[in-house]
Amino acid sequence: MNIHEYQARDLLSSAGVAVPRGAVAKTPEEAESIARSLPCNSFVVKAQVHAGGRGKGHFVDGYKSGVHLVKTPHQVRDVARHMIGNTLITHQTGPEGKPVHSVLVGESTDIARELYLAIVLDRSSGCPVLVASQQGGVEIEAVAEKNPEAILREVIHPGLGLQPYQARKVSIFLGFPSTGLRAPCRLLHAAYRLFLEKDCSQVEINPLAVTKGGDVVALDAKLNFDDNALFRHKEIQDLQDPSQEDPRDLAAAEHHLNYIGLEGNIGCMVNGAGLAMATLDLIQAAGGKPANFLDVGGGASESMITAAFRLLQADTAVKAVFVNIFGGILKCDLLAQGMIAACKSNPPRVPIIVRLQGTNVEQGRKLLKESGLPLIPAEGLMEGAEKAVAAATGKKG
Amino acid sequence: MSVLVDANTRLLVQGITGKSGSFHASACKEYGTQVVAGVTPARGGETFENTVPIFDTVSEAVAATRANASMIFVPPEFAGDAILEAADAGIQLIVAITEGIPVMDMMRVRHALEEYSCVLIGPNCPGIITPGACKIGIMPGYIHRPGHVGVVSRSGTLTYEAVWQITSQGLGQSTCIGVGGDPIHGLTLQKAVEYLHADPDTKAIVMIGEIGGSEEEEAAEYIQARVRKPVVSFIAGATAPPGRRMGHAGAIISGGQGTAQAKIEALQKAGVRMAKNLGEIGKEVAQALGK
DSSP states (O other): OOHHHHHHHHHHHHHHHOOOOEEESHHHHHHHHHHHHHSSOEEEEEOOOOOOOTTTTEEESSSSSSSEEEEEEHHHHHHHHHTSSSSSETTTTTTTTTTOOOOEEEEEEHHHHHHEEEEEEETTTTEEEEEEESSOOSSHHHHHOOOGGGGGEEOOOOOOOOOOOOHHHHHHHHHTTTOOOEEEEEEEEHHHHHHTTHHHHEEEEEEEEETTOOEEESSSSSEEEGGGGGGGGGHHHTTOOGGGHHHHHHHHHHHHOEEOOOOOSSSEEEHHHHHHHHHHHHHHHOOOBEEEEEEOOTTTTHHHHHHHHHHHHHHTTTTTTEEEEEEESOHHHHHHHHHHHHHSSOOOOOOEEEEEEEEEHHHHHHHHHTTTEEEEEEEEEEHHHHHHHEEEEHHOO | OOSSSOOTOOEEEEETTTTTHHHHHHHHHHHHHHHEEETTTTTTOOOEEEEEEEEHHHHHHHHHOOOOOOEOOOOHHHHHHHHHHHHHOOOEEEEOOOOOOOOOHHHHHHHHHHOOOEEOOOSOOEEEEETTTEEEESGGGGGEEEEEEEEEEEHHHHHHHHHHHHHHOOOOEEEEEEEOOOSSOOSSSHHHHHHHHOOOTOEEEEEOOOOSSHHHHHHHHHHHHHOOOOOOEEOOTTTTOTTTTOOTOOOBBBBBBSSSHHHHHHHHTTTTOOOOGGGHHHHHHHOOOOT
């Protein structure tokens, strides 16, 4: 799950990480009054969307950049008026962009140095790892590629937690003088505590700034959370912003379907995440483009199958549907009943290719055949994918 | 011979009174697995299907029934605790089926397990089966046939696809292991390959991987150095968009790491036969065995 920058900032701040003074505004007037309350003579206004690359982005109406530096509260109000209610496009939002409903107004910081700091999960050791670099303010992937020795990875033992010597080591790597380690060490411990307490999958502070006055502050931060642990963090669940999500993803979540919207025109309905991934591969190998990843799960009920079908039907980009099921716990006859019910209540507008295999497959195929529905059967995996691609392109031409 | 489980395995089921727990305990029993005990706190003294005694704790169950393997269906919020309880009671093989355990819990559990000699399979996995002898998990039993192909996979339904194709070729399986789709889990692909390689009854190995992590690359290194049996592999997710979690919590390409391409190249370099697509696994195995 993702949250906004201002929410990440608040969480970091309450964990004890210093952040620049400022607050979030939902109206231009609010933005102006926040600016007036700040004791400074230069302000940053940042559009709040769930995407990176805001500074280099642009709005749908042509207004430039999602991050502005201005001199007066009046100008803050002016920038906020352009941003709020507008849609920001960055290299991470896709061409349709993301709606801006709020802006973060903050004091501008006199930066001496920009650093990088992150805590993520290291899969191979099964431990949290602290990632640090003196080259902040740019994407860490670029640093890793060009200059890997500029990055320090410090593995933290999950039983012991971050040790003081590790915090000192990282701080010295980040270029702090040995007489000035207290502030960075305190910040590292605070960030690690937040990572643990909120079940984060990532805490990324980029840039972590050293000001000309010598303070260490988080200028921008990205927090991600482990979806599996949200049940014990109601306060994090409450931070969710549906306006930033793909509406197809939201509809799927409501029915506990595992769905990811993609750019193609072949709708997929599959049981099992691995098989669903392999089905996307099959479609592309056959020369087509999948419209989605959809895993109905091992124990899908009739109502879930109906909901999945409705979701695929509602996607106007979908020109053909490929149903690929290996019946294990989910029996093929039950799946067939679900599909028939869904098609009766919501007649299909595109060709549906069905490949069934596994438990009760004969009964399932028989039910589908006798239903009189215009379904295209397939036995082989590649055969099914090829039929789906043919149906999707045939419809177009 | 087989790997990790056989007809002598004595299984206990943690969470046997729940919906999935009872359904699959029953299916395993029907397949022929010796289901000797169930554990649900505060339900001790009852019986499951009038034959299997239920205990409050794993250690009581082990003392009374000599259970040596456990299958866990406990809900995600309590599953980490259930794994530790099984390890502490001396269970040698722990199969955690539960999906959705918080990563932070599994991180602590995995480190705690270093103190024990047990093997953990999963979580978020289909389980392990030695066809005709012992089934611990949620896989449909009838698609398997006793034979000599060892199967290891990160995904449930992909394992079933592969098994079904092998069976349809007139071949069978020695042992099939699903290691699970979570980023932090117990048994790795490499360790599973090591077990299958050491098993004299396994003549060929099928390894099914997917995007995310580096276990396939690690297994490839081991295969190149040690394995002389034919290995067939398939990697799912070649066309997955980066940064999106594809169903399995572990299946995510981040920062250019964990791509299908890198895995396929590592495996090819190790002399592994790659199935061109998912539908070709059975045929590749038959060819590898000269059938």
